[in-house]
Amino acid sequence: MPRVVVDVVLKPEISDPQGQAVLQALGRLGHDGVRGVRQGKHFVLDVEGTPDAAELRQIAETLLANPVIEDVELHLPEG
Amino acid sequence: MRIGVITFPGSLDDVDATRAVRLAGAEPVALWHAEHDLKGVDAVVLPGGFSYGDYLRAGAIAARAPLVQDVVDRARQGMPVLGICNGFQVLCESGLLPGALTRNAHLHFRNRDQALRIERADTAWTTSYAAGQRIVVPVKNGEGRYVAADADLDRLEGEGRVAVRYVEGNPNGSSRDIAGVTSADGRVVGLMPHPEHAVEDLTGPSTDGLGFFTSVLEAVVGA
Numbered sequence: 142m143p144r145v146v147v148d149v150v151l152k153p154e155i156s157d158p159q160g161q162a163v164l165q166a167l168g169r170l171g172h173d174g175v176r177g178v179r180q181g182k183h184f185v186l187d188v189e190g191t192p193d194a195a196e197l198r199q200i201a202e203t204l205l206a207n208p209v210i211e212d213v214e215l216h217l218p219e220g
Numbered sequence: 221m222r223i224g225v226i227t228f229p230g231s232l233d234d235v236d237a238t239r240a241v242r243l244a245g246a247e248p249v250a251l252w253h254a255e256h257d258l259k260g261v262d263a264v265v266l267p268g269g270f271s272y273g274d275y276l277r278a279g280a281i282a283a284r285a286p287l288v289q290d291v292v293d294r295a296r297q298g299m300p301v302l303g304i305c306n307g308f309q310v311l312c313e314s315g316l317l318p319g320a321l322t323r324n325a326h327l328h329f330r331n332r333d334q335a336l337r338i339e340r341a342d343t344a345w346t347t348s349y350a351a352g353q354r355i356v357v358p359v360k361n362g363e364g365r366y367v368a369a370d371a372d373l374d375r376l377e378g379e380g381r382v383a384v385r386y387v388e389g390n391p392n393g394s395s396r397d398i399a400g401v402t403s404a405d406g407r408v409v410g411l412m413p414h415p416e417h418a419v420e421d422l423t424g425p426s427t428d429g430l431g432f433f434t435s436v437l438e439a440v441v442g443a
Contacts, residue, residue: 207313
């Protein structure tokens with residue numbers, strides 16, 4: 142069954158305190174080279190038949206992400 | 221005057237909201253999120269809690285519930301709607317109110333008595349107050365930080381859409397100390413603090429919250 146992946150992250154201008162907390166923990170663990178962390182969500186959708194790109198984009202932009210504060214990236218299967 | 225209070229799976233404050241409606245002198249009507257039945261109510265309150273466990277985003281799944289779609293339709297025709305805490309999150313997710321509520325800046329759940337300033341005393345839910353009036357009601361949230369793009373915040377401020385603002389300390393890092401906003405027509409109001417927990421001396425820090433529930437009586441009679 143075709144698999145569609147949707148990644149959702151907060152827009153760059155919206156502060157991400159969870160990402161900040163992860164970044165601070167990394168600093169305490171000595172990983173000084175990591176300069177930024179943004180935390181997001183990763184959805185994996187198993188879709189029957191040939192995925193309808195327009196329908197999936199609508200699902201991603203109207204339910205999986207809140208376009209007021211989040212950016213969304215849709216990954217359709219190759220071919 | 222019949223005021224509906226919606227219960228979602230995970231609602232916590234529907235009982236207190238119901239009691240506040242009764243104390244204000246209206247008849248509370250229990251509404252169930254999964255039914256397409258507003259039972260002829262004149263106004264609706266969406267209470268606090270954690271609808272659907274806050275899965276996906278706080279309020280996101282509840283905003284797609286059958287009854288909320290009916291509420292959106294009626295609100296666009298002028299029915300007064302009040303969203304408190306999780307109810308505010310639902311109204312933002314439904315598109316009835318602008319902006320979004322996300323994780324508190326300090327990542328802590330914050331539970332305390334909170335001073336607020338009523339910025340708009342002419343919405344359906346705030347006419348019992350005076351503009352600029354200071355009130356104290358409980359606030360309790362983990363995802364109560366009001367956010368929107370800077371340009372949108374400027375527009376909301378310019379249009380006078382900020383209904384209530386935090387004073388004497390911002391509990392969650394909300395942009396511009398915004399505690400609650402209103403729709404352009406002033407009929408829909410959402411706020412993170414809990415006026416329904418401040419309606420009796422015995423159980424609240426004040427009775428300052430009762431004004432939200434008495435205001436709507438005038439709004440519906442006057443409509």
